[in-house]
Amino acid sequence: MGRRYDRLIGSLVGTCAAFAASPAAAATAGAPHLDGAEMGLIWVVPFVAILLSIALFPLFAPEFWHHHFGKVAAACAAAFLVPFLVVHGVSLTIYEVVHVSLLEYLPFIILLLALFTVAGGIRLRGSIIGTPAVNTGFLLFGTLLASWTGTTGAAMLLIRPVIRANEWRRYKVHTIVFFIFLVANIGGSLTPLGDPPLFLGFLKGVSFFWPTQHMFLPMVVAATVLLAVYFAIDSTLFRREAPRPSDEASEETFGIDGKINILLLAGIVGAVLLSGIWKPGIAFDIYHVQLELQGLVRDVLLLLITFLSWKLTSRENREANGFSWFPIIEVGKLFAGIFLTIIPAIAILKAGTGGALGSVVSLVTNDAGEPVDTMYFWLTGLLSSFLDNAPTYLVFFNTAGGDPAALMGPFASTLLAISAGAVFMGANTYIGNAPNFMVKAIAEERGIAMPSFFGYMLWSVGILIPIFVLITFLFFH
Template sequence: MKHRAVRCVGAVLASLLILSSGSALAAVGEGGIPHLDGGELGLLWIAPFVGILLSIALMPLALPHFWHHHFGKVSAFWGLAFLIPFAIFYGWDLALYETLHVGLLEYLPFIILLGALFTVAGGVRVTGSLVGTPAVNTGMLFVGTVMASWMGTTGAAMLLIRPLINANEHRGSMVHTVVFFIFLVANVGGSLTPLGDPPLFLGFLNGVDFFWTTTHMLAPMALVSVLLLAVYFVLDTILYSREGPKRAASVESHEEKLGVEGKVNFLLLLAIVGAVLLSGVWKPGISFTVYHVEVQIQNLARDVLLIMIALLSIRLTVDESRRKNGFSWFPIVEVAKLFAAIFITIVPAIAILRAGSDGALASVVDLVSNDGQPVNVMYFWLTGLLSSFLDNAPTYLVFFNTAGGDAEALMGPMAETLLAISAGAVFMGANTYIGNAPNFMVRSIAVERGVPMPSFFGYMGWSIIFLMPMFVLVTFVFFV
């Protein structure tokens, strides 16, 4: 596997070197730094970006066996489908610069944080069995919603989905519980910190203060969460009363007392929060450059600390506990491979949007602005709807840059615009199975445990009925 990866990287670098003889059309900015003018790019350049996102959306459903074994090759194909033509037309120097820029400043920090949260959360195991009454189920959804902002939607979802399913094994109806779990724990609950959901972490990497989301997203997140929890409690109570109160009386359910294994991982979760906060408040003014890409020392320190925390979790957690938790490395490996292609193929899309009215996506820019003023309703709905069918992390980044990409301005006079982008990306990632990484993971675990989960479009029916009215309400309360 390692030799194959080395050969792949070598092939990419060799291709770039060979193709460097192509015409270098890129401009050179200040200090000799390569510069890509998005106004020169046509929409054909975003075809690989659309290709990887459509592959993620459709292949797991249409070609599940092929996708399971070859998703890494599909990801590499779309990445090279952009890089090779880009190197031909713009030269290897700009291709190398853009690859290093997005890799060192966005992709690696993103995947390191996600990997640390995944590893540490996977070391916490809830033992024993609860009985899935409406009160218990609603309580678990509430706890998961609160936890998601501090251990990530992926971490919280992977921690609680199995105990929730175990608690409801005696129930005749369980689909609604898993669906609302995806709504709340895997999406809406991650609204309050950059740790909660990948798009917010990308905002943090681009200069948004750590606690900006906590203060500004609290009101819309609380509104949607409380309403969804109330609707769920009523729905679950009705279904529970129809079934008749059943008790889980099997010997197996009482073999273990209710408890938690791997408690040290809660301390490690606090350490992750501390490492991320450190990079946001410690500004020593020290940096180094890698081919014109400036890497701040505080960000490097954060990533090193996160890797060390993940390694500590592996060392301090009993292997048997992870095994019983159903822990495997496949989900994070899949995310790492797929997002490598997403982050590199999104480069031209961001460049075009940054060109504004001079770019090929001027029509999109025009929808979210009126005489130079942002139309926040459109920012909320366009970010949200695209997050539903593409992926909320890159979609957030696209509209963040469409709004100017200046974190100070977006946190200040344009705070409502940043709120619209953030809420749209986080909330509406729940609309489909592919809107946010944990959604499909939760569905897969539920199906494996025998829960008859709805199809792709069946799940959308649930989201249209229960989520869309919430988002209309959020629109009128916060953005009109």
């Protein structure tokens, strides 16, 4: 699928979870300390550079990006690491790299690998006619599925059946646009498996079912309105369609290939749940970084599930799904750069108003020092629209204090605002979340003339922004 997966979640879908020590994995006593109050904004330039590269190169220089994205990510990482090594020394540099690699990057990329491999082994086949009721059912099913297979997994599983069901129709662009809204974004709201920002929160210490409990009502509001609007639009356009040619009927019956992957998907859920529930109190110290046993067991189980999925799924089934390893390779390289370059941004934000990004902290905090949930929702969402929702979530999570216990307790509404902004508003542009651009590319490959970058934004501004205003008044006003 090549460059079609330019920013896989995954979601791409950008990211570095929790560079500061969390209750689940605290650095040992005596670890080197990075004081963000002493760092200037110049340290954030490599982070901004890699995010802008991910956003702009695939749109304006796709051939260059397809062949050289790894070099671009490495150059941005080097632009941070080399000066950091010179200024802060070997000890602190090694500590930061080990910390982010063991506690954030590897768990993140291993989960994406498992979800991508398992979802890529499930194939829906059969002859389905794209009526308004059928299409709305597809969108509803994908919305419900996305929280458990990830937005990328659900999108890749369902986009081809949706396109096949509507091949005979003249009007189908709107179906793909709403598919991106719902399946590739809003549907991933309810678990850490659904969207990369929520998994970063999980790695920071947010409980597995916290999004299920708190994101449920905002997700239901957004999804219900979108499904109703879609059904009305599709019903109107359906009445304008010419009759479906009878000779296009297919004899293929509906079915699911690669069913073993459904069981393996349940195994992924179990492995992640296990790491959040089982606390044996055993940890391994690696250069002042504590690698806890439950996290290590989770990652080993996920790698085993990935291996089993690859071995137990026929190659023919994966080929029919258009499966390729390119997306996860791309994500692995890009996010390695992002996880490294975001280190100073997180440190500066943790310095609060005393840091170089104090103006950002001031925007989301009132005169009494309390968080302004409306600003958290919209700032997180707007940045998620144009950069990537995962690192944006991480930035504002730390701006809000980065303490999962406080954010799940007295400041739960703030964490909800950050989570909803990151997950929901990743749908505002093609580059807000990994599956968006992937779905667009697959649709265009099948002959659907998708809107341009700004043409898509006309859809999102006209349909999504009013819904987000409604959500603001219902939950954050």
